[in-house]
Amino acid sequence: MDVMARVMALGGALAALGGALAACGGEEEQATMPGELPAYEDPPELQPNAQGVRELHYGPSAVEVGGKRLCLRTYNGMLNGPTIRIAKGNGRKVHVDLHNDFTRSDYREIASMMGHGRRSCHDFNLTNLHGHGLHVQPNRATADAADACEGSGCAEEGRYHGDDVLHEVGPGEVARYRWDLDEDGTHHEGTNWYHPHIHGATAIQVMDGAAGALVIEGALDEVPGIARARERVMVMTQVALDHENTVPLGEGEACTEENLSVTDFLAVETLRATLINGKHTPRLLTAPGQVERWRMVYAGSPDEMGIKLHVGKDERCSDFDKEPIAMTQIARDGITLPQFYESDTVWVSPGYRVETMVKMPAEEQTLCLVARRVNDPAGSVIAVVDVNERAGAPTETTMPREADVAAVAPPTTWTSVVDGQEMEVSCASVQKVHQKVVLLVPTPGQDPPNLHADVSLMSCDPSKHEHGVDPEDPVCLCPDPNINCRRFDQRRARGYRSDRVMTVDTSERWQIRAFDGHPFHIHINPFLVCPNSSNKEPNFAHFRDTMWVQIEDGPRDVLMNFRKFTGQFVAHCHKLNHEDEGMMELVEICAPGDQACLCLGTDENGGCISQAGCMAGDAQCQFAEKATEAYPAPPPPDPALCGP
Template identity: 75%
Template sequence: MARDDSHTLRRTGSLAALTLSLAALAGCGGGEETSTTSTTPRPTSTYEDPPELQPGADGAYELRFGPSEVEIDGRRFCLRAYNGMTSGPTIRIPKGEDRKVHVNLHNDFTKSDFREIASMMGHGSRSCHDFNLTNLHGHGLHVQPNFATDDPADPCEGDGCAPEGRYFGDHVLHEVGPGESARYRWDLDEDGIHHEGTDWYHPHIHGSTAIQVMDGAAGALLIEGALDELPGIAKARERVMVMTQVPIDHENTVPLKEGEECTEDNLSVTDFLAVESLRATLINGKLRPRLTTPPGQVERWRMVYAGSPDEMGMKLHVAKDDSCSDFDKTPIETTQIARDGLTLPQFYRSDTVWVSPGYRADVMVKMPEGKQTLCLVGRRPNDLLGSVIAIVDVDPGAGEPTEVNLPAEADVAALAPPTSWTGTVDGEQMEVSCDSVETVHQKVVLLVPTPGSKPPDLSSDVALMSCDPGEHPHEVDPDAPVCICPDPNISCRKFDERRARGYRSDRVMTAGSPERWEIRAFDGHPFHIHINPFLVCPNKSNKEPNFAHWRDTMWVQAEDGPRDVIMNPRRFTGQFVLHCHKLNHEDEGMMELVEICDPGDEECLCQGTDESGACISQAGCQPDDLACQFAKTATDAYPAPPPPNPELCGP
């Protein structure tokens, strides 16, 4: 696929402790720094963009998930990753009007590897999952959620097809076992031209997502459009920065010995709890990469935060030496033009690029006019003083800049998705916006740990090990307490327990009917929903845009109060998920199954009817499910405690 000259130009170039840490991190939005860097500088490497994956002769992109030997910080590791690399290759989709993206996923493992995961940092309930089971999620895509629309001109043939000769859509409930494959087709423009932007792909297999993404199984998915052709952007130097956090220094990570081959029998990372440790941030699989750019150069940084579970505030400082062992306190302001692959309706200028797991940020950086070194510093709750994650050498020896002017704000804003539109709300046609839709239709509460529960005792060792799946069945425990929220949970319910009880879905909406949702969190979590982005209404955040704009992932914390969003379930019906994008939380059950139904489809919308013939929502409770009934009262009352209910909880 040929690209124009402007593209070539830019391509060459404990609870209390947790709460305290998150509050401190909030200062990364512009407060005074107390120090410069907290770590001794490690060796640097030369910055490189991820290689771009090219489609094969049949037009499909081939992704191979399997044991991958990679070198990081002078050591070799054997990781679960894509195409033998960390991170994965970039998939770039040129501008178009009827784009059908074929991706063939191959699982190159030959056997299962069942291991334990556990909530509450290992001290809560345990479950058993196959770390070699996988699938594929296009994070940020608005496409069919289950199966691609049947197209007689493009039938799926060969191994890995869905039933009836169809392709999979963005189907994250499908499982691709060792030795198996799956054929995906993402029809980007089926519901109008897909928004351009910086998205990404990664595995989404429940119970094993965190370990696989932590290993670096993540890659950029770039969808091009009119934004990329604007003056100030078209000739800017583009950098694709996929940030992962492989636990290279964790006590249970085992590098390869000299001469040792990487196989599925000697993988370096097998400890689920390593996700909780402080891990260095890699950019495109490299530690502290060093990039060079001309003075005055305008750069576009496409930043994908594939780390978890920590939030991170990134700032660009002027170095006091060429190794960034020290730097000026005052950071350089940058301009954000898009969040989560969605163009912003106005510039967001800040000295901090604040990200939570799953975020993307398109950042325009105007380089200084003289020769100097800049330090990109990341600060996280367990690294408040910060660590240098990249070094920028501004050097006249790098040649002439390809662009010296930032884009015009009005030009960028004109391409942003509108923040008001005409839709059907509660059966009435109306103008939909943050100001017009006042009724809260659905409430989502992200809880871990459960309020009032005792924090885990972290003084004792926790051992997670290989496991027999037969000893960890997903069954309903009849002796489980009714009036205690499971941990972790969404709205006092866990994904696995709802599946074990046979619920079809956990939350339903009607296609074409916008709804106002209230999202709350007890401590702090990134809320993410698949398929349809949501309109974020103005809020009190000091970390990211607080004007109305579109997102698919959003940080929610108690200190900022509830977040109001407008959901707009456009066109596509079917099942997908919403979850906390701290991926270990999602693996442990902090996820819901969402279904979009056609208007009037009672089988989809209702699990039955009550005595008066009214619909009992699929999101509701079975008559004997007392824990579900308690969960509803707890969610409705939150942040207040649920009212006493002797029928559920005794006097």
């Protein structure tokens, strides 16, 4: 078997395991769970200060979880961060000041291919803030004389930062953000989240618990059956509690930036317990017949999970019925679904949000929320639901009507410009594929990593690490990991302004593919997923901002609608270690006719060479274009680029 075939076999096996998550049950083995069960609590909500600003502090925090005291990088001394809730309205401007309370840098190695590939050096104490799911200005908030940014932490020209993930907030610094939710019409309501998005350190910071829910209220919250339902905000994270290099705090030991518990980037790859709002297997108390609305945020990485609800055979869920209970999903990725999606599995990939309605049984009993992963196929109980009259009278006993929910969902057709012509846009009307996105790890042409060899990542000297181009990088192999056979750092080092360009207020059909399995995510503008054959999540047209793709399923077609805002942001794999390693693109939306933004240069006929194209002499870029176009087949031989 040649190298390509071995890599394809590995990718296919991984994809098959990922696809099995939704189908696997508890027939043969029952899930494992720990001892004492803490009481479930929603995260506290972050209230504005007297100036109307919500203040987030990123720094070292002592937390207790799973019977251990750990010193972690978190927000406001909590595991996880507080919920930011925005009431229904128009003209809403959300002010957030992010304070980096570290006092020094902490440079650590990261490495691709589960530690066996290219290494680079990043400051784990450098940070910033991303509103995952927001449709707002990507770089700077729009200038407003009545609300100018003053003092330290502002962007240029006295403006606030928008959803600017390219900005870096160093130790001791502050950054002032303003998210103008309704600048492009009333923002869609739903469950979103916020987290750091600093290239090279995103995974370690989110894994530590620097993540919180971002709830935007609107018409859906007033629908009968939802308005009075018992709401739960469930932020699911996976702290490296038991990793061999995690160092708990000693008895009475203070938490400082000198003794952080988690510093090993490779801990992201290990099996870790799923916490809900920072608690290990919390117990929820609810009334018989109660209708509950679960706002689920999957802030873990890099594993996919299939979450099922079973009837327990005892009050601790040490055993449960094999047949799960169906649940009704009403929203995905912070956007209301146009129809109910009823399934016995809530299937989530990193970055997903799912809003699920659950009607509790009429009799007292115990329910078990069980999550299954590729490396935990028997599953683990992540929450115990105690259906008991001690909870008091239910607040709602009637489920919402599908028609009422569908009435407030965004339409799946719209009017936009496609290829220079204004038209009605839908999955049926736009068939031309304008852009291809291929996410590759492992990459064709490279040996699979040795998963059994010991790998050690240490602190590092940034001056001795190259983040970009290595003269020894092979031209005719895709770097690991990558999108379209290109790595984020390589393009930055070579001086490319952006990696993918579009024109504002236009629409395009994109085709998303993956080698093994990856969650594709893009900032600022959600996309319409066209009908497909998925057996894990809705396969009717609906809006998303994060979507699982794998080689087994073939291409996933989506419609992009580049509304209102110009500027730069990113698209990437939301397995956060893959993003840190370079599986990310710098995306830019340009004003019509902005040649400097749209064009890398001109050809011999004066035509625009797209910013996504190749500089003269960049052979690796030329190979990447051929590899992307040919995928899933290997690129045709090209002796001029690759030799005989």
